[in-house]
Amino acid sequence: MKLEIIHEDKLMDLKSNLPSLVKNFEKADNTWLADYFGENPFIITKYEVNDFELDMSHEKPFLTDAENVKRVYSNLRFLSNSQASEEKLWAGLCLGMFWNYTKYRWNPNSVQSIKDHFLFGQGPRRSLTRNAISRLWWIGRLTYDADRNDPYELTKFICEHSDYILHVLERNTSNNPTVIKTFLGAVLDCKNAEIPIDTNIIGELSKYLNLLGGTYIIDCMPEKVLYNKIVDKLFEISR
Numbered sequence: 759m760k761l762e763i764i765h766e767d768k769l770m771d772l773k774s775n776l777p778s779l780v781k782n783f784e785k786a787d788n789t790w791l792a793d794y795f796g797e798n799p800f801i802i803t804k805y806e807v808n809d810f811e812l813d814m815s816h817e818k819p820f821l822t823d824a825e826n827v828k829r830v831y832s833n834l835r836f837l838s839n840s841q842a843s844e845e846k847l848w849a850g851l852c853l854g855m856f857w858n859y860t861k862y863r864w865n866p867n868s869v870q871s872i873k874d875h876f877l878f879g880q881g882p883r884r885s886l887t888r889n890a891i892s893r894l895w896w897i898g899r900l901t902y903d904a905d906r907n908d909p910y911e912l913t914k915f916i917c918e919h920s921d922y923i924l925h926v927l928e929r930n931t932s933n934n935p936t937v938i939k940t941f942l943g944a945v946l947d948c949k950n951a952e953i954p955i956d957t958n959i960i961g962e963l964s965k966y967l968n969l970l971g972g973t974y975i976i977d978c979m980p981e982k983v984l985y986n987k988i989v990d991k992l993f994e995i996s997r
Contacts, residue, residue: 761805761834764850768799772853773877776869783872788857800854808833812859819863823894824917826859828910830891831898842899845878845885848892852876860890887927900927900938912942915949921957925964930971940981941967944988959995966991 772779782790791799810833813822834842841847852860853876860866864875873879874888887893901912908914916922932938945963949955970976970987 759807759809761803761807761847762800762850762854763803763844763846764799764853765801766846768795769846769849769877771795773873776872780867780869780872783861783866783876788853791853800850805836812856814859814862820920822863823897824910824914827894827898827901827913827917830894831902834895835898835902837895839899842892842895843882843886845889848889848895849877851891852889856891863890883932884928887923893923897923897927900932900935901942902935903939903943912939912946915946916942919957919960922960925957925961929964929968934977936981937967937976937984940984941988944985945992948989948992953992953996959992962995963988963992 779794782794810829812829813825816822837847860875864871866872866875870879874885875890878885878889880888885892886896897913897916898910901916902909903912906912916926926932926938926941941963945955945960967976967988970979970984976984
């Protein structure tokens with residue numbers, strides 16, 4: 759199938775008139791969009807992708823995140839960071855082929871929740887990890903590690919708790935996949951060594967990583983040095 763995005767003018771129209779359109783987001787399908795605009799609001803791009811579906815099998819939708827990161831990122835891995843920062847792409851997927859998934863995962867029922875999960879309702883960085891489909895791609899982009907036996911091992915770890923994603927991926931240091939993978943690798947190794955890990959510890963470690971980023975040029979720091987700093991800090995916090 760060809761990847762579809764939403765026309766920018768149609769996107770702006772939706773955002774401007776969203777308060778009067780909220781009830782439409784309760785509908786079982788998205789056919790109302792064509793009725794509202796009087797035409798198909800989507801643009802077919804040149805990009806050919808596999809026809810894939812997302813997992814909606816769990817009673818607790820959060821439990822599908824790791825699997826769905828894998829499905830989205832593996833099928834759309836060709837996107838550049840610039841392309842993957844475009845609201846019209848992710849809004850198009852949420853309003854189009856993944857309408858049912860977006861409703862299943864987030865149950866958006868207010869203007870703000872619709873903005874957050876169907877569109878881009880936050881700042882440039884935070885919107886990428888709030889939009890229903892964008893967040894899946896970016897979690898994959900920042901955690902996929904081809905050097906591991908399971909390239910999605912770090913993905914599965916960060917998807918164990920929604921707060922892990924919030925703490926780690928919504929900070930300034932989340933720009934660099936190498937930094938994020940080193941950070942998560944250190945934490946996961948400690949967890950596998952039976953050192954207790956919880957959301958409070960992840961939060962404190964993420965603050966520490968952010969502090970390091972303000973003190974050092976963290977992108978240039980050797981991975982082993984960063985790894986050891988995270989492990990040392992984790993031991994300090996867990997005492």
